[in-house]
Amino acid sequence: MRDTDAGPTHRPVLLSETLEFLAVAGGGTYVDGTLGEGGHTEGILEASGPNGMVLGIDRDPRSVAAARRRLDRYGSRAMLAHGNYADMERIAGEHGITAVDGILLDLGFSSRQVNTAGYGFSFQTDEPLDMRYDPVGETAADIVNSTNEGELADVIFQYGEERRSRAIARAIVRSRPILTTGQLAQVVARAVGGRRGRRHPATRTFQALRIAVNQELTQVEAGLAAAGELLRPGGRLAVISYHSLEDRLVKEWMDRETATCICPPEFPVCVCEQEPRFRTVRRRIVRPAKEEITENSRSRSARLRIAERI
Ligand SMILES: C[S@@+](CC[C@H](N)C(=O)[O-])C[C@H]1O[C@@H](n2cnc3c(N)ncnc32)[C@H](O)[C@@H]1O
Known part of the structure; x- marks a missing residue:
């Protein structure tokens, strides 16, 4: 850090x-x-x-x-x-x-932004699930905890190009409230299984949420x-x-x-x-x-x- x-x-x-x-x-x-x-x-x-x-x-x-x-x-x-x-x-x-x-x-x-505490962009550390460039408005935690399963799956699919979006959305909804990056990374990893190549299994989900939070x-x-x-x-x-x-x-x-x-x-x-x-x-x-x-x-x-x- x-x-x-x-x-x-x-x-x-x-x-x-x-x-x-x-x-x-x-x-x-x-x-x-x-x-x-x-x-x-x-x-x-x-x-x-x-x-x-x-x-x-x-x-x-x-x-x-x-x-x-x-x-x-x-x-x-x-x-x-x-x-x-x-x-x-x-x-x-x-x-x-x-x-x-x-x-x-x-x-x-x-x-x-990824390496500094407080942004909540990274699954490498456990911190509040924020992801805003400008610290005003909705955070990633707001989206993760208030969006219905179908919409959440769509966000993860469209903005993360994640094929397992439905399974991930289901796992997220079952694990709410999710308040930290570490918690979310664990939920996604459990839903989709281990690493795919060099990428952490939560990479695409984190990308999707970052895109959604910041439009x-x-x-x-x-x-x-x-x-x-x-x-x-x-x-x-x-x-x-x-x-x-x-x-x-x-x-x-x-x-x-x-x-x-x-x-x-x-x-x-x-x-x-x-x-x-x-x-x-x-x-x-x-x-x-x-x-x-x-x-x-x-x-x-x-x-x-x-x-x-x-
Ligand atoms: C890849 S970094 C730029 C790094 C920069 N070129 C340098 O050499 O240090 C992208 C930057 O764009 C900012 N950013 C993202 N969306 C933006 C927007 N809509 N308007 C202005 N800045 C934005 C982010 O906060 C981030 O600091």
């Missing part, structure tokens, strides 16, 4: 690739919609010096505080805000920014839409996702926004006069090199997609 003041514990994933594909340049203005511990923001500030600016936003006030300590030396070049990336246009406006050269969304949670997929859609509005022509959007649900949303959004024709496939000629707002910078997704995966196992599932505002 790490202390929040112990210095950065999260290694920014795909950092050099992100800087390259965002085309970070001196004097540019950027939004890091998922500030975390400020690793990517620091990289962007370095690459855009001496005058580049970054507006870093995070839904978790504890992450903003950690990033503030790290980025203090950049003074007013680093503008940090507690908020939701879905609101980036408003937050940017409050900082006098109306258009930007690049936006990064590095989705999900940081290593600091993450809805936020991703809203964040992409907001980014589309805030980028100036030629500005780039980089999105790093860590599981297939997020990545599918990003891919579908980028496919739609870069499409030059949206006519039904059976139409013999194009009649839609679609004008795409984005162009594809690189059709293939960017994945971490072997060396990065060896040094930082968290990067294994990372997928970076990039598009450029027209």
Whole structure:
């Protein structure tokens, strides 16, 4: 268990690739919609010096505080805000920014959030079942203890892509109240049997609850839409996702926004006069090199997609 003041514990994933594909340049203005511990923001500030600016936003006030300590030396070049990336246009406006050269969304949670006591994201330790980035509203314990069995199974199936969702939901309902991460992990493990490969049997259930608590997929859609509005022509959007649900949303959004024709496939000629707002910078997704995966196992599932505002 790490202390929040112990210095950065999260290694920014795909950092050099992100800087390259965002085309970070001196004097540019950027939004890091998922500030975390400020690793990517620091990289962007370095690459855009001496005058580049970054507006870093995070839904978790504890992450903003950690990033503030790290980025203090950049003074007013680093503008940090507690908020939701879905609101980036408003937050940017409050900082006098109306258009930007690049936006990064590095989705999900940081290593600091999993390794720090109090978030309730991890089944490695036993602590209150919380899972909120921003400590307001419903917790994972609220959902686990008040949702009916059928709905709970749907959440676990849809957001966790967990095939054993019905058995898990049944076991959860029978074991209520479930108040801690350890309790939940045990209930799920008993319901589905032992480990599957390297993964803890509760991994998918924990992912599902985290997505549900924070309404993450809805936020991703809203964040992409907001980014589309805030980028100036030629500005780039980089999105790093860590599981297939997020990545599918990003891919579908980028496919739609870069499409030059949206006519039904059976139409013999194009009649839609679609004008795409984005162009594809690189059709293939960017994945971490072997060396990065060896040094930082968290990067294994990372997928970076990039598009450029027209
Ligand atoms: C993978 S971490 C980012 C790590 C960061 N790139 C770094 O290098 O330190 C994702 C961060 O996004 C934040 N987050 C998740 N959903 C958010 C949202 N809707 N709006 C703003 N921040 C969000 C989380 O609190 C977490 O700190």
